[in-house]
Every structure is written in structure tokens, then in C-alpha cells.
Amino acid sequence: MQFKDVxxxxxxxxEAAQNSSRPRILIGMGTxxxxxGAGDILETLEQELEKAGIQAEIIKVGCIGLCYxxxxxxxxxxxxxxVFYGNLQPExxxxxxxxxxxxxxxxxxxxxxxxxxxxxxxxxxxxxxPVLKPQVRIALxxxxxxxxxxxxxxxxxxxxxxxxxxxxMKPQEVIDEVKKSGLRGRGGAGFxxxxxxxxxxxxxxxxxxxxxxxxxxxxxxxxDRALLEGDPHAVLEGFLIGAYAIxxxxxxxxxxxxxxxxxxxxxxxxxxxxxxxxxxxRIMGSGFNFDIxxxxxxxAFVCGEETAMIASIEGNRGMPRPRPPFPxxxxxxxxxxxxxxxxxxxNVSAILQRGADWYAGYGTEKSKGTKTxxxxxxxxxxxxxxxxxxxxxxxxxxxxxxxxxxxxxxxAVQTGGPSGGCIPASLLDTPVDYESLTAAGAIMGSGGMVxxxxxxxxxxxARYFLTFTQAESCGKCIMCRLGTKQMLDILxxxxxxxxxxxxxxxxxxxxxxxxxxxxxxLGGTAPNPVLxxxxxxxxxxxxxxxxxxxPALSCKAMLTYRIDPERCQGCGICARACPAEAIRGGKxxxxxxDQSKCTRCGTCxxxxxxxxxxxVVTAREEAAVA
Amino acid sequence: MGISQPTKxxxxxxxxxxxxxxxxxxxxxxxxxxxxxLIPILxxxxxxxxxxxxxxxxxxxxxxxxxxxxxxxxxxxxxxxxLVPTGxxxxxxxxxxxxxxxGASQILETLERELGIKAGETTSDLEYTLExxxxxxxxxxxxxxxxxxxxxxxxxxxxxxxxxxxxxxK
Numbered sequence: 001m002q003f004k005d006v007x008x009x010x011x012x013x014x015e016a017a018q019n020s021s022r023p024r025i026l027i028g029m030g031t032x033x034x035x036x037g038a039g040d041i042l043e044t045l046e047q048e049l050e051k052a053g054i055q056a057e058i059i060k061v062g063c064i065g066l067c068y069x070x071x072x073x074x075x076x077x078x079x080x081x082x083v084f085y086g087n088l089q090p091e092x093x094x095x096x097x098x099x100x101x102x103x104x105x106x107x108x109x110x111x112x113x114x115x116x117x118x119x120x121x122x123x124x125x126x127x128x129x130p131v132l133k134p135q136v137r138i139a140l141x142x143x144x145x146x147x148x149x150x151x152x153x154x155x156x157x158x159x160x161x162x163x164x165x166x167x168x169m170k171p172q173e174v175i176d177e178v179k180k181s182g183l184r185g186r187g188g189a190g191f192x193x194x195x196x197x198x199x200x201x202x203x204x205x206x207x208x209x210x211x212x213x214x215x216x217x218x219x220x221x222x223x224d225r226a227l228l229e230g231d232p233h234a235v236l237e238g239f240l241i242g243a244y245a246i247x248x249x250x251x252x253x254x255x256x257x258x259x260x261x262x263x264x265x266x267x268x269x270x271x272x273x274x275x276x277x278x279x280x281x282r283i284m285g286s287g288f289n290f291d292i293x294x295x296x297x298x299x300a301f302v303c304g305e306e307t308a309m310i311a312s313i314e315g316n317r318g319m320p321r322p323r324p325p326f327p328x329x330x331x332x333x334x335x336x337x338x339x340x341x342x343x344x345x346x347n348v349s350a351i352l353q354r355g356a357d358w359y360a361g362y363g364t365e366k367s368k369g370t371k372t373x374x375x376x377x378x379x380x381x382x383x384x385x386x387x388x389x390x391x392x393x394x395x396x397x398x399x400x401x402x403x404x405x406x407x408x409x410x411x412a413v414q415t416g417g418p419s420g421g422c423i424p425a426s427l428l429d430t431p432v433d434y435e436s437l438t439a440a441g442a443i444m445g446s447g448g449m450v451x452x453x454x455x456x457x458x459x460x461x462a463r464y465f466l467t468f469t470q471a472e473s474c475g476k477c478i479m480c481r482l483g484t485k486q487m488l489d490i491l492x493x494x495x496x497x498x499x500x501x502x503x504x505x506x507x508x509x510x511x512x513x514x515x516x517x518x519x520x521x522l523g524g525t526a527p528n529p530v531l532x533x534x535x536x537x538x539x540x541x542x543x544x545x546x547x548x549x550x551p552a553l554s555c556k557a558m559l560t561y562r563i564d565p566e567r568c569q570g571c572g573i574c575a576r577a578c579p580a581e582a583i584r585g586g587k588x589x590x591x592x593x594d595q596s597k598c599t600r601c602g603t604c605x606x607x608x609x610x611x612x613x614x615x616v617v618t619a620r621e622e623a624a625v626a
Numbered sequence: 627m628g629i630s631q632p633t634k635x636x637x638x639x640x641x642x643x644x645x646x647x648x649x650x651x652x653x654x655x656x657x658x659x660x661x662x663x664l665i666p667i668l669x670x671x672x673x674x675x676x677x678x679x680x681x682x683x684x685x686x687x688x689x690x691x692x693x694x695x696x697x698x699x700x701x702x703x704x705x706x707x708x709l710v711p712t713g714x715x716x717x718x719x720x721x722x723x724x725x726x727x728x729g730a731s732q733i734l735e736t737l738e739r740e741l742g743i744k745a746g747e748t749t750s751d752l753e754y755t756l757e758x759x760x761x762x763x764x765x766x767x768x769x770x771x772x773x774x775x776x777x778x779x780x781x782x783x784x785x786x787x788x789x790x791x792x793x794x795x796k
Contacts (some may be wrong), residue, residue: 032779216763260775320705
């Protein structure tokens with residue numbers, strides 16, 4: 001079957017579904033949605049629909065990004081705009097079915113928003129909500145709107161039109177188009193994508209390989225998982241366009257084994273591409289032949305580095321090697337190889353569908369287009385977001401994210417994962433672009449954005465990231481292997497109340513040495529979280545070292561838990577919960593914590609009924625035991 | 627990534643290894659024995675048997691014609707591979723940044739206390755293995771714990787205790 005026939009069929013099916021007399025219910029069934037309880041919602045929904053005798057089409061969609069409101073459904077009645085309901089509990093489903101589906105009254109008290117041009121019967125416009133208004137969805141354009149397990153949904157929404165266009169162009173023209181769009185690698189470093197392709201295209205040799213980096217390893221980042229789960233074809237179409245441009249006939253998708261649903265979606269997608277003539281020989285009737293293999297990662301963060309990833313695909317330990325030669329000259333099995341990450345490919349398909357000029361209309365002079373972020377941590381509205389480059393951190397955290405959760409105050413935002421840094425409140429107006437974030441001591445990174453509040457200890461944050469990089473160092477370079485270990489030891493001393501004068505200076509010196517003495521970006525950036533926290537939060541380090549005090553009341557060795565005798569009601573809940581049996585007190589008597597037994601686990605604080613609030617934490621009074 | 631000690635007597639493990647190596651032969655028949663197939667083979671064995679028995683690693687080395695040291699090197703490089711049997715239930719606590727700032731360490735401490743083991747260890751009845759994982763990518767629901775294949779989000783120490791209690795009842 002020719003592509004134009006596949007497309008006609010897809011469009012007909014899609015339009016028939018839109019104009020169907022049956023209601024449609026879209027339910028977010030990404031990993032996050034399922035974890036939040038979407039499975040129970042789906043089950044209850046099916047039961048209630050059957051009870052009410054309603055024939056509805058249920059579509060399992062990917063993540064629309066409103067993670068804070070999961071589980072989430074959208075109800076679309078014939079001829080009406082879709083209405084979103086979030087934070088669902090199974091108990092609410094019978095009410096919603098009765099009022100909205102049997103009756104015709106959307107529940108404005110429960111609805112989040114409506115996909116309409118104007119507010120609908122007391123329900124706000126979805127895209128006017130503060131969480132969505134500043135967003136521009138390019139890579140995530142279809143997430144939450146289409147069934148990711150049905151290629152026809154993607155095709156009906158303009159999918160594979162970009163590939164069709166590319167195949168009518170010369171490979172060099174495709175590369176020029178991507179150059180013109182200004183797209184830069186979304187994996188973190190921000191190298192211009194078109195230029196990278198040019199190197200591989202120009203490299204001599206007939207056999208070339210192309211790799212999709214789906215080894216999203218940064219802790220605190222899940223953009224690529226959500227995109228693969230919600231719209232795998234957006235990535236695959238871009239991947240095919242890249243393969244055509246550089247002249248590769250074989251491609252590999254290197255994906256983390258921790259993402260089983262994304263792997264399943266990819267397998268389904270590849271099967272359907274094959275059935276539609278979009279994979280294999282003579283794609284879309286052209287002379288372009290291309291096939292894709294999925295390689296599952298086996299749990300090594302360093303494999304996100306290009307040369308380590310290549311070693312891993314070849315069946316070796318994933319250890320980086322010196323560059324040059326760059327993969328574009330000598331990569332997989334010694335052949336020219338091009339690697340881009342998931343989000344980059346998702347942008348490429350959009351660029352070829354809608355044109356480089358359209359894409360370059362978003363963003364700043366040097367950072368074009370949009371960037372996805374996973375906005376997590378101590379922020380009111382966590383989620384998967386996509387914003388135009390140039391937006392400020394403040395607009396993201398306070399606009400989209402709704403500010404800091406639980407009425408606390410902002411302390412720092414961490415971007416770039418273990419390679420990045422912590423940006424303080426004074427720099428909240430920094431625009432999000434590659435150069436500005438680097439100047440602030442952080443990096444764009446792949447898109448993890450973790451918000452920290454007054455209760456987060458910045459020394460402990462540095463220790464946390466060093467624990468990660470130290471464990472993930474492949475061991476090849478001495479400075480990375482041993483230097484990070486020394487840095488971690490010092491940070492553990494400081495957070496345990498054993499810090500010494502000169503520790504900060506030693507950390508700075510070691511940090512520079514690790515940066516200079518490491519072959520790849522893992523070691524080269526590992527000291528960043530330490531260096532930026534010292535740069536912006538040196539006072540916290542000094543308080544730990546010279547006063548044995550953790551200003552955030554987070555480092556356990558420097559805390560004391562006490563029970564306020566004025567507030568204690570003698571209920572005994574804390575005494576029963578204490579795992580160390582450190583709390584004494586009879587019924588209706590004031591309870592006391594035995595400091596010699598207390599392990600400072602915080603259980604008493606979390607179980608003490610909030611109306612009493614009798615357990616208090618203070619900085620430790622006596623000097624910490626060394 | 628640390629390798630915990632086998633919790634059963636060595637001879638029982640050895641006996642089981644022999645039965646397992648015939649299962650490994652079945653797996654190997656699905657592969658041509660190319661160098662690039664090493665990691666997929668190890669993954670398949672890990673998936674089906676729950677760990678990589680020593681005899682199996684030697685068998686794989688012969689099949690692909692690689693030194694045993696190379697196979698051992700790869701098997702110990704990646705966090706996914708285990709050289710000792712794991713418990714029937716795998717409890718994995720996410721230590722990603724999102725989970726970290728929302729109190730993952732308290733969740734881990736609670737589970738360690740309840741199970742009487744440390745992260746990376748298996749209970750003596752081979753019922754539970756407790757592990758930490760770099761990041762599950764469900765950060766918006768932090769803190770996250772995965773029990774077998776089920777993801778539990780927005781965890782609290784009380785919820786962690788409840789999940790264990792429910793498991794133990796069954």
C-alpha cells in the first residue's frame with residue numbers, strides 16, 4: 001500500500017471518530033498515570049459505563065504533562081469540547097458518569113479545564129490555565145491527544161508528512177533545513193544538530209550508523225520516557241529523516257531497561273511502521289532503505305556518553321574512549337555514526353513537517369525552539385512541561401509550577417542532573433537558554449528541573465549528587481574514580497558534623513582536578529553540583545563546619561528531636577511508633593525522648609497528630625560526636 | 627551495585643546452577659553467538675532465571691568464544707546483572723533527585739528496618755530483595771517505590787509499612 005493510501009485511510013478513520021455519535025474518553029495511561037492509579041479509574045469507568053448502558057470509546061493516551069493532577073481523564077461528547085477531570089478517585093467516577101455522560105452537565109466543581117475556545121459552563125479554558133498558558137508544545141505535540149499504540153492516529157495528525165517531504169529533497173537539503181532551524185542537541189550539551197549531521201554525512205565510507213539515545217539517565221528527568229510512551233512515532237519519524245540525511249541504513253535505539261512501557265510502545269510502533277511500508281526496503285516507494293533495532297541498556301549511567309554507548313551496543317563494558325576520532329568519523333564498529341537523543345528526534349520530525357522558519361520563530365537568537373523539562377521537587381504543580389527557550393526560571397517555577405509547595409520558601413533550582421548546578425533565588429530571572437544557564441554555573445542538561453525549598457540542605461544536595469556520580473564512574477580515569485571518592489568522603493564528613501577548616505578549599509581544588517583529569521563528561525561535570533553550591537551557598541557549608549549546624553535542619557547528625565511538654569497530650573502514638581524505643585511516658589503523661597537512644601529517624605515527627613504538633617526539631621545543642 | 631553474599635548453603639546453589647545451565651543452553655539456541663549479542667544474552671538469562679549463575683557465565687563465554695574474564699567484566703559492570711539469586715519479591719526504592727528532595731531516604735530506612743536488611747541485600751527466607759535504583763522517571767509522583775512491576779507513587783513511611791504488611795499477608 002502506498003503512503004498516500006495509508007494516510008487517506010488514517011484521516012478517514014480519525015474524522016469518523018471525531019464525528020462519531022459515541023462519546024470518547026481519553027485516559028492518561030503513561031507510567032506516571034498508572035502509578036497514580038489510572039488502572040483503578042479505568043476499571044471503575046468501564047463498570048459504570050456498562051451499568052449506565054453507555055457505549056463509549058476509551059482511548060489510552062500518554063502523558064499530557066499535568067502530572068500533579070494524575071489520574072486524569074478527558075471526556076469528549078459528540079459535538080462538544082473535551083472536558084478534563086484530574087486528581088480522580090474511583091469514588092468520583094459514578095458521579096461523573098451520571099452527571100456528564102448520562103445527563104449533559106459537566107461537573108464544573110470537579111473539572112480542571114475544557115478544550116474549548118471560551119470558558120464552558122463555569123469550566124475554565126484548559127490552555128488558559130497558568131500551568132499550560134506559557135507552554136508551547138512541539139516535541140510533545142501529540143502527547144495526551146492520540147493513542148500512541150495506533151500509527152494511524154499519528155499519521156492523521158500530520159505524521160510522516162515530514163519524512164515524505166524529506167524524501168523528495170536531497171540529503172544535503174535536509175541537513176540545510178535542520179541547520180536553518182537552529183536546532184541544538186537536546187541531550188544536554190547543545191551541539192548544533194545540523195552540523196553534527198554534516199560531519200557524519202561528509203565522512204567517507206558507505207556503511208554508516210545512526211543511534212537514538214533513549215538512555216535517559218539523569219535522576220530527576222523523565223521527558224524522554226514520556227515522549228516515547230505518549231508519541232513514539234514523533235521520535236521515529238525524526239530518526240528516519242536523520243538516517244536519510246546522513247545516509248545510514250541501520251539504526252539502533254538504546255533505551256533504559258527501567259522503561260518497560262516505553263520499550264513496549266517502541267516495539268508496537270516499529271511493527272506498525274513495517275506494515276505501513278515505513279520501515280525496511282524502499283520506504284514510501286523511494287530508494288531509501290532503513291531498519292531499526294532496539295538495544296536495552298543494562299543499568300549504567302555512563303552509557304549516556306556517546307562512545308560508552310557505542311561500546312555497550314558492541315557488547316562491551318560501557319566505558320568511554322578518547323575523542324577524536326569522533327563517532328562521526330569512527331563510531332559503531334569503526335563506521336561513521338551519528339547519535340542524537342529522543343527529544344532532538346522529536347523536534348526534527350516537527351521541523352520537517354512545518355518548516356525551519358516556523359521552528360526558528362520560537363526561542364532566542366542562539367537557542368531556537370522549545371525545551372521540555374520535568375518540573376519536580378518541592379513545587380506545587382509537578383509535571384512534564386515544554387516551554388519556548390528564553391522563558392525565565394521564575395516564570396517556570398512560579399507561573400507553570402505554581403510556586404513552592406506547602407507554603408515554604410524557595411531556596412534553589414537544580415538543572416542538568418549530576419552534571420548541572422543549583423541556581424539560587426537571586427538568579428531566578430535567568431532566561432532558559434544554553435548560554436545563560438551555563439553562565440549561572442548550571443547547564444541546560446537533558447531537562448531535569450528539581451525545585452528545592454528551605455528544608456533542603458545544599459551541602460547534602462552536593463553529597464547526594466556525588467554519591468551518584470561516584471557510584472556511576474566507570475573507573476577508567478583516576479581523577480574521576482578516586483577524586484570523586486575523596487570529594488564524597490569530605491562531604492560525608494561535613495554533613496555528619498565532622499567538617500574541618502580547609503575542607504571547602506580542598507573541595508574546590510579537587511573539583512577542578514576531577515574536571516581537568518577526566519576523559520568524558522561524567523567526570524568532567526561531576527564536580528558541578530559541589531562547585532555551584534559552594535559558589536552560592538557557602539554560608540551553609542561554613543555553618544556545618546564551624547558551628548556544627550545544618551541551617552535547613554536536614555542533616556541528621558546535627559539535629560535534636562524534642563517533645564514540647566506544653567503541647568504533648570500524652571496520646572502515646574509516638575512512643576508506639578518509635579523504632580528505637582527511645583520515647584518514654586505513661587498514658588496521658590508528657591512524653592520524653594531519650595537522646596542517647598534517639599536515631600533521629602523523624603518517625604515521631606511524622607506520626608505526631610498535626611493538631612498537637614508536639615514534636616519539634618532544633619539544631620543540635622551539644623557538639624556533634626566525632 | 628554491591629554483590630551480597632548468597633544466603634543459602636553453597637552446595638545447594640551449586641546443585642541449582644547445574645539445573646540452570648541446561649536452561650541456559652535453551653536460551654543460547656536463540657542466538658548466533660556474535661560478540662554484540664553478549665549483553666542481550668545476559669539480559670535474557672537474568673530475566674528468566676533471576677540471576678546469572680557462575681556455570682552459566684562460563685557456558686556463555688564458550689558459546690561466544692570470549693575469555694571468561696570478559697564476560698565476567700561485562701556482567702559486573704552493569705547494575706542490572708546479579709550474580710546471586712534474588713528474593714521472590716523485588717522492592718526497589720528510587721533515589722532519583724525528585725525522590726531525594728521529597729524524602730526517599732526515610733522511605734528506604736523504614737523498609738530496611740521492617741525487612742531487617744540493608745539496600746542490596748536479600749532476606750534469609752529469599753522472600754524479599756531490597757534495592758535502590760538511580761531513577762524510575764516517575765519523579766512527578768516522588769517519592770516512588772516499585773514492588774516487582776508495580777509502581778507506587780507519593781510514598782510515605784506509613785504507606786511503605788502498609789504495602790509490606792499486605793504482601794506478608796498474601
